[in-house]
Amino acid sequence: MTGWRLLLTRPVEECEALAATLAEQQVFSSSMPLLTIEPLAESPEQRGIILELDRYCAVVVVSKPAARLGLDLLDRYWPQPPAGQRWFSVGSATGALLDAYGLPTAWPASGDDSEALLSLSAFSDALAVADPKVLIMRGEGGREFLAERLRGQGVAVDYLELYRRCLPEYPADALARRVEAECLNGLVVSSGQGLENLQRLAGDAWADLAHLTLFVPSPRVAEQAIEAGAKNVVDCRGASAAALLAALRQHPAPTL
Known part of the structure; x- marks a missing residue:
């Protein structure tokens, strides 16, 4: 589980709480909120x-x-x-x-x-x-x-x-640069709209980012992700930290 390097996309406060929980389990994460309330x-x-x-x-x-x-x-x-x-x-x-x-x-x-x-x-x-x-x-x-x-x-x-829910302002290439700079190998979204915002911010880089493992909260968002071209979708069956941690334990991090 510790080989995962995840991009978190929830609203700011939720990103902070999830990042702290992941850190306790030695899972690296980088927060880039894609939803504001x-x-x-x-x-x-x-x-x-x-x-x-x-x-x-x-x-x-x-x-x-x-x-x-x-x-x-x-x-x-x-x-x-x-x-x-x-x-x-x-x-x-x-x-x-x-x-x-x-x-x-x-x-x-x-x-x-x-x-x-x-x-x-x-x-x-x-x-x-x-x-x-x-x-x-x-x-x-x-x-x-x-x-x-x-x-x-x-x-x-x-x-x-x-x-x-609104998409915060980011430079056009911010998402791709963050993934590359921090060697991230997984993306986490907590809703269908979070996935839409992820794609929107990715722009032309989505074709490459779609190959990263994408953790989603439900079968419906999983279906949405697959239709969008995501190649490796993991349904956590929940948006909680516990659901994500269970999914990480069941899916080994990819090796470079």
Whole structure:
């Protein structure tokens, strides 16, 4: 595992936390955040949804930024959260934020993705009501698969979009130069949009970078990466540090 030299692309704070965890395991990493989180201004639509929060039998929060911003809204409009409502997250880190707030929260024990959440018995139990309605707190776009599957089961789904993800400004050749200068042999993305930003920043260099091992968080992002031309894709089945470390243990670093 220690032969890996990884490029991390998450938002700044998440890169710092992941880099520290990797360093504890003697894994070299270089951080180049390809996503910044920009909170959306509160709109009448957002306010209307949060004021009617008690209409939903379950609330799904897809990320830590969505948790932080969603809890801010909850503080403003609901001094006491709706009774009997269940909260769910896709990953344990997001779930821990909701749990610390005092919300009844569950998340999959393994697999930080929509498929794992859909197979969670507590989630199925929460939907076992007349006319089930689910609210998904997220950034702009994302988790369409989850909503499609739920709607296919007769569940009404609404979105509360709380932020947008933006690509930071970098010189055109910054990514290729970083990979070459630091002899990196693996790339890590945590979402489909992170992968899109990676390709966009790579530009013409993507044809070469696509040969590096690419660690992705889910089967859907893996499929997206393969369609984009990535030659060696590893599905970590989760975006957590633990999921990445497990994947690194299972896949030896390439030898030069």
